[in-house]
Amino acid sequence: MATWTIKALLDWMTPFLADTQVDSPRLCSELLLTHVLGLRRIELYTQFDRVLSPAELASLRSLVKRAGEHEPVGYLVGKSEFYSIEFDVQPGCLIPRPETELLVQHAIEAIRGYGDNPQVLDLCTGSGCIAVALAKNCDRVQVTATDISGEAIAIARANIHKHNLSERIELLQGDLLAPLRQRRFDLVVCNPPYVSTCEFEGLDRNVKDYEPELALRAGDEGLDIYRRILQNIGDHLTPEGVLMMEMGFQQGTALCQLIEQTGLFQEIAVKKDFEGHDRLVLAKTESS
Ligand SMILES: C[S@@+](CC[C@H](N)C(=O)[O-])C[C@H]1O[C@@H](n2cnc3c(N)ncnc32)[C@H](O)[C@@H]1O
Structure with missing residues (x-):
């Protein structure tokens, strides 16, 4: 034997x-x-x-x-590593992806340029990975994190507690910007659902059959959630506010157009991930 x-x-x-x-x-x-x-x-x-x-x-x-x-x-x-931090994960939340670390890296750089107590919003927080990574790496930052899914909110809460960040990360459940009422933020970060109908059908089995559809799909072109965020984002950014959103590698042109159409931003830049794909859009209300 x-x-x-x-x-x-x-x-x-x-x-x-x-x-x-x-x-x-x-x-x-x-x-x-x-x-x-x-x-x-x-x-x-x-x-x-x-x-x-x-x-x-x-x-x-x-x-x-x-x-x-x-x-x-x-x-x-039941766990996954993101930005060298261990997170609890369960089937109700997306497993954090290495490419999302690019967003965290740019967000940390932006936060370091702000004064005291910058206010950050993490829309579509899922496991809470972005919110926790930012709070852990930036002492002075205060983060508000939101998600529509009760399951994701419960997992994010467990991760915030696990990393002793309950005093610096506030969690709200609701549809995109709706739970924020009149509040404004210096920096809004977001990794929203952005998979198109056609791409969804071709996803690997480990993603399509197991990860939450709510975390992935965003209409025919994968742009529905961006459109909805951009409709109201002007009510939630400070005058020097910055918006950072992860995107699918073929969405750069369309997403930049949607951002331009808002008329809110002076500077829009696309950043590439470690595989050389367009992955992140940065939009600043003021040019620097
Ligand atoms: C791509 S996952 C990102 C999760 C996490 N931020 C990350 O980077 O791993 C998108 C998240 O958006 C949430 N979501 C989907 N539709 C939403 C909506 N209308 N309002 C708020 N959150 C939403 C999903 O529940 C999911 O947790």
């Missing part, structure tokens, strides 16, 4: 998950093992010869089966 050490399991799981077309099969295998054994990833390598107990093997087997059916590893282990 085979002895299932950590090394033997990694050597078995990685090609198994690769054969089922799971992305990053080695990383996925490591994350499942660390979850079952309560170890950090580095500890897998310092305990390569550790033999798993029958109970550990049984729970690992069930997770590997689900991963092979394309259930996202973040949901299987």
